[in-house]
Amino acid sequence: MERQSNREGIKGWLNPGRYGLERVAYWLMRLTGLGLLVYFIAHVFETSSIVNGKEAWQKMLELTQTTEGHIILTIVIGMCVFHTANGIRVMLGQGGVGVGKPGRPDYPYKPASLNSRHKLCILASIGLAALAMMYGLAVLFGE
Amino acid sequence: MQESVIMKIHYGTALGAVVLVAIHILFRMTQNFSESLQYESVIANYHFLPYAIMLELILILLSVHGFNGLRVILIELKQGVGYEKAVNYGCIAGIAVLVAYGSRTILMAGFGM
């Protein structure tokens, strides 16, 4: 009989809070990456309407210049800013920058890689994303 | 391809995209946002060769980055020789289709009209 492998499965990707901020960042990075990909594909299709002449373009624009469209665009802005800012952090971290130096750990152990620098960068990425979204809202709905 | 090469491309495309997307968005800010989206100004943009090249670059970079990202998620999700092959080729196909489709727009909008 097959032994149940007891993998946590995709559930393990959810509930990110239980392992701390870094896990939240991991999860947001995934979500925003996928979200952006979807948006990006849609965006390429959206802009392709331009080849069909002005009318088609205008029609497409109208479709997106709705409240829902604006909300989606705002979310995309947020996703983009978070994904970019956190992406830069992640790239540096994954190259071994700012993850701390090996050394004698003293009980109670505090892993050096989960340091405040990275936590701050994550928070900053989230913060920036929020700011950008507010700015976007202002621009989009402002007129 | 060696996984490290793929992932270096992933990071490279991301870095390239940071710069280019910033420019792309800045272009939206040179004028009032909705004005920038008027047909005429968009077409004008497309006719401006450096901008068109940049768009093409963004297209390639982000397609590669995005679909590789998707590939990563998918092979982490499920394993198996057949499945992983399908994911890999699927993503390559995705990149190809997206780039082709986007390029069509850029070419036609930039030179066709």
Place this chain on the structure above:
Amino acid sequence: MTDTIEHDLLIVGSGLAGLRAAIQAAKTSSKIKIAVISKLQVMRSHSVSAEGGTAAVLFPEEGDSLESHVYDTVKGSDFLADQDVVERLVREMPSEIYQLEHWGMPWSRRDDGRIGQRKFGGYSFPRAAYAQDKVGFYEMQTLYDTCQKFDNIEFFNEWFVTSIIHDGQRFCGITAIELSSGTFYTIKAKALIIATGGAGRVYSYSTYALSSTPDGLDMAYRAGLALKDMEFVQFHPTGILPSGILITEGARGEGGYLINKDGERFMKKYAPGLMELAPRDIVSRSMMTEMSDGRGFKNETGVDCLKLDLRHLGDNVIKEKLAAIREISMKFSGVDPSNEPIDIRPVCHYMMGGVHTDIDGATEIQGIWAAGEAACNSTHGANRLGANSTSECIVWGKITGELAARYVLDAKTSPFPLHLVAVEEKRIYDGIFRGHGDVNPYEVKQQVTDMMNEKAYVFRNEKDLVDGLKKLRDLKEKAWKHVDDKASEYNTNFTNVMELDSIFRIAEVILVGAIKRKESRGAHARTDYPARDDKNFLHHTLAYYDLKEPILKEHPVTITKYKPVERKY
């Protein structure tokens, strides 16, 4: 019905001794199939808990010498050690330290890049090579990882070995249960190394891992091999309360003080020369005396204790050199040794005795060797010095590994006595697995081990020992033999009861030997015979299995250079 597997060399036990033997055997020949079998996952063996150090002479140019290590060990043993064996240990040890180093052992270093050594009890030179205070753990890891280099070493994780099969002269195989499936196997092989470690869980207050039960010793004993010097049980002075986890002697090696209720370093009364760094038997007795004279503390559990004071070492030394005990005392007792002394009391820690072997680790049956704590080749005599045990495991791991591998290369197979497998199967399945009884075996175990703690502790006397033996035999008669869990997969209820079954036989050997030895020598201190008696008792005790009670014999001590003298520190 049993399944049968075949191998060339079986190593039962995967502590330091077992793993060192496996590597040596694999190095000796890549042609033989080696199996390391352990009732635990291989690297979870008790050896990972060894803390303080491994003794070896590394700096002769700085004043240390082989003779000094030999003499310290012999004197520490209260002259019961076989001196040729001690010499061998001391001679082989330095290159073993370097060997471990070359395999990746993270020894703590001196500023000049050489291996660091610290003071340990009973030595006249700082001779314990250390790696913080996790020496055993790092050694285990180094050996385990090095084993991965060899493709002819196979690990049997979580296989409980139940018996040794031989034809009276030559080793033939073993029987074992694969825990994950519950399947009973016969494993045929040409050679066996017994490396099943100590059996300190015969006592309820103990530094040992919960898995250190005497089933390994017991299977040798049942197979007709002699157990030697089992009455000598070491009580380590500093077991933390309430758990009994060890606070390494390294803590005193680094300069820690033992203090009594009056804040006095009481060891000045008992061993003015070495103070806290006297051998363990002496320190433990001194502590018991202090406590019974009313100069102890009361731990919050209500138990008498003394205190180990490390505060003057400073936070930094403690963090750097005593990281593990700092963690242990903060975690398990809520005491940061940088700010507060630690509550400690003597605790069962080591068995000098074990399977009787010669200087090569060979037993009385051809094809069977024993190494490590399970063996008694008489390195430690009546009292082991700290840091000498990991040394012994490594040296005799190497020796037996090599000898057994060579033996395998040209051993003939003899006909396999299949009927013995049937007998064993009946013993464990009919006798234990399907045994009847309504007394909770875990309760019985608690009572037996508590009894040992009470009656055969640091100080012993005739009455206690005889009472203990009587209680033991009473408990044995009780209807405790039953296993409630009837599943075959991962049935630790079953193995626990088998372990208890073995506790009865081994505890009996300890008690009977202790009663017979009417003198005080090393760790065996009789209040009714407080002096050492070289005239009548300068000999080893051998115990052979018999259905009724152990048959005791005497065995001579090898004395080469050092005549027994009074032991003073």
Place this chain on the structure above:
Amino acid sequence: MATITPKLSDEFPLTIASSTNSVTLRISKFNPKTDSTATFVEFKVPVQKWTTVLDIILAVKQHLDPSVAVRYSCRQASCGSCGMKINGKPALACYTKISELNSNVVTVEPMNNFPILRDLAVDFTQFFSTHKKLKPYIIRDDSEVTGDTKEFLQTPKEVEEYLQFSYCIKCGLCNSACPTMATDTSFIGPQALAQAYRYIADNRDNGKKDRLKIIDDSHGIWRCHFAGSCSQVCPKGVDPAMGIQLLRGYLLGFRK
């Protein structure tokens, strides 16, 4: 007929103190050979301030339900046997005091991402073989690694370069917390990756090239996304997340 009434307090050696609380222990029971799903059984057990989760599981095993399958040995957090999910998070049972959990209910389940053998005991076969694949030993010419020569010199500082990674007790908690491990059955995992780094960072070792090749695989080091959960749960301060990123630094050319 002789009977001994079970007294739970017997279980904790030398404990006489009276002030005891009690908690509810919920154990996940599951035998893959005979059961189709896991079920929880509940027990009330007395605890004191030093009582650990392992203590109460063993108390239950010894007095209430002997069939509980659980792996343990050292009871002092150095053997790595007793990893399990305690109140939802992976931890060592012998290293988790009830008093630290701030809860009257203690739920124990087997670690995730390992096949279940029975109840709380999980199967480490793949874990061990992955460890082996990464060549966790000093790689050097065989003639150099005999005991006939004195030690390779190493300053205390050079020891610190790898010491923390060699604290790993192979408990598997990191692997059970890692989000990639949750779905990727071929991922090397934080434990083995950290060990690859441990040996590369050791100045006695020459095996860097070999090991970098092994980890540069489609289910190798790149499947770590620096989620950090491994380091979050590691009971020994190994910080595998750090080791992995430093290791990747070599592959990305950030480090030499």
